[in-house]
Amino acid sequence: MPASWILLIIIALSVIGYFIAKQRALASGGGDRRVLHSLPKYYGTNAALAAAAPALLILGIWMILQPVVIDSIISSNLPEAVQADRGERSLAMADVQRIADGLDTAVSRGAMTADEAVDIRVGASNVRERLAEVGVALGSEVDANTLQMAQEYRALTSTGNIWRAIAVLVVALGGLAIAYMMTHKDFRARNSVERAILSLLIAAACVAILTTVGIVFSLIFNTHDFFSRYPAEDFFFGTRWEPSFSGRGGASDLGFLPLIWGTLFISLIALLVAVPLGLFSAIYLSEYASKPVRSIVKPLLEMLAGIPTIVYGLFALLTVGPLLLDVFGRDGVLGVNWMSGGTAAMTAGLVMGIMLIPFVSSLSDDIINAVPQAMRDGSFGLGATQSETLRQVILPAALPGIVGAILLAASRAIGETMIVVLGAGAAASLSLNPFEAMTTVTAKIVSQLTGDGEFNSPETLVAFALGMTLFVITLALNIVALWIVRRYREQYE
Incomplete structure (x- = not known):
């Protein structure tokens, strides 16, 4: 039955x-x-x-x-x-x-x-x-x-x-x-x-x-099975990522550094986009926007969080990448050769930053609104303007919570996959040029486990080592963020 x-x-x-x-x-x-x-x-x-x-x-x-x-x-x-x-x-x-x-x-x-x-x-x-x-x-x-x-x-x-x-x-x-x-x-x-x-x-x-x-x-x-087949020092300190499924590990370079560099580099670009836009949006919505405007703008802003990441990836591949190439490519507006293809770290970083805006904005808005009204009234009573109150009272009081929100957004950026797969390319590179193709840990996990690979070779088992390392990194970021947020809450409750 x-x-x-x-x-x-x-x-x-x-x-x-x-x-x-x-x-x-x-x-x-x-x-x-x-x-x-x-x-x-x-x-x-x-x-x-x-x-x-x-x-x-x-x-x-x-x-x-x-x-x-x-x-x-x-x-x-x-x-x-x-x-x-x-x-x-x-x-x-x-x-x-x-x-x-x-x-x-x-x-x-x-x-x-x-x-x-x-x-x-x-x-x-x-x-x-x-x-x-x-x-x-x-x-x-x-x-x-x-x-x-x-x-x-x-x-x-x-x-x-x-x-x-x-x-x-x-x-x-x-x-x-x-x-x-x-x-x-x-x-x-x-x-x-x-x-x-x-x-x-x-x-x-x-x-x-x-x-x-x-x-x-x-x-x-x-992960233990992987390290029993592949040296740990070559994985953690290797600077080349060149897996060869025919070599059974002997002809493969499985260095972790190019992947974590691409992950952190793209995440940094995303945060440089998301943090200012998200924080400024939160300040406007919590301190300056009227109730009718806030009731419309805040839900519209949070709708960005409900868009599937595959849609963001397609947006990066079909719109943002070609647009950047038209500006920074050899035949582009600036006439420079900074960008040779539409897939680059900058492409994925910009689109990922747009995706992270509601994370930063929504959390920061809640944190700013949690600052006691008495602190605002006291500042106004001493003759401070609204902008002075914001700079000298509200933001310093909300800073621990805002930092926690930024760290939570960073952990979300580090774990993103589809935007990177479609927008950043597949090259494992240690370059500092944001207009070059790069890849991340999550993208390589997908590529190593896609196809008919057998789970008895380092080239396939490396995906679990990558996942374990990424898990530890994001867990550490989440712990730090939660610790900061809790400390902030205890300060004003």
């Missing part, structure tokens, strides 16, 4: 449980809700939660663990040489899963029966041709061992799905039955519901923490 069907059944049982538990509670009180310990809705909610929460928990855990267990069982049939190499093992299991999915598709579309999917053999009936009949394409030839493992994978998955449906539905029905029997006028349903809601809130809070921990450990393990 598909997981979606199980989910719909659980929802139906929860709805049914809500109404029958509510009616049972009212019936136990003789129809008088005043004799009930809790409101009738709490009795219904308690039954709905009893039916849904444990069942959904088991369903989620089962869906996570089942593929892991089946993968472990099936991969034990692989040759020892393939099992020893994690990359080869991953590719082999991907082939097995693709063929198993193809068999399921063929059965569901009626191209073959379930018995044929189990009995089909290489040679007796060509697997590729049979699956091609239902539009399933295989990227490689199918050998007898891979087909057998795919059939075993499909069988284990089918069996696991059956037991999953049985276990989840039994738990849902059991929880509903227990909640129904516990429902009577003296049952403290409200307390039970509040405890359950508290547990759900704690679980929701833990999801973010566990997700972060999972991401970090994933990066750590793959």
Whole structure:
């Protein structure tokens, strides 16, 4: 039974449980809700939660663990040489899963029966041709061992799905039955519901923490694998980035310095654009703009944050790049040869700066508005003008928060990808010329993981080392920014 069907059944049982538990509670009180310990809705909610929460928990855990267990069982049939190499093992299991999915598709579309999917053999009936009949394409030839493992994978998955449906539905029905029997006028349903809601809130809070921990450990393990294959000193202090996927690391230069230089250089250009424009916009909106103007301009300014970054990238590629080339190119207005192509650090930096304006503006506006009005009134009472009050009172008081906003915008700039990919080019360079093509850490992560590369070579695993390094840098910036903002808030609260 598909997981979606199980989910719909659980929802139906929860709805049914809500109404029958509510009616049972009212019936136990003789129809008088005043004799009930809790409101009738709490009795219904308690039954709905009893039916849904444990069942959904088991369903989620089962869906996570089942593929892991089946993968472990099936991969034990692989040759020892393939099992020893994690990359080869991953590719082999991907082939097995693709063929198993193809068999399921063929059965569901009626191209073959379930018995044929189990009995089909290489040679007796060509697997590729049979699956091609239902539009399933295989990227490689199918050998007898891979087909057998795919059939075993499909069988284990089918069996696991059956037991999953049985276990989840039994738990849902059991929880509903227990909640129904516990429902009577003296049952403290409200307390039970509040405890359950508290547990759900704690679980929701833990999801973010566990997700972060999972991401970090994933990066750590793959980064360790990379450094076991490639020298750390060559990575951190290398000045050349020239990966060669045919060399298996031996003919590759994977220096980190050109990438981090391009990242910081483009981010600096973006901040030089975003900080003045964003800060001046925040000052105008908070201190000078009337309420009608502010109510229109502020939402329009914040709309820039909702534009997808791919749109900014296309804007950089098709508009800003050619415009800069017309001005700074050999045949441009100035007649100089500073820029030879539309993709350059300046192109990406300018567009990224436009994207960051609402980050700086919105945060700075909130911080300036948080400065106590008494400080403004005191300055005006001493005879200062509005501009003098702004320069000598408001901005110094808001400066820690503004610095925090700038650092948060910087961490956002460092992690940007699509604008760089489309606007800055792909050259790993240590140049100081902003009109030359450059690249960043995020752009190279995309390029190293794009295509059919195997996860058993330094040229592919380097993406995780780049991601881990970038994670540490942005985490440090965020920690500093949050520390500054908290210190500022404590000063005026």
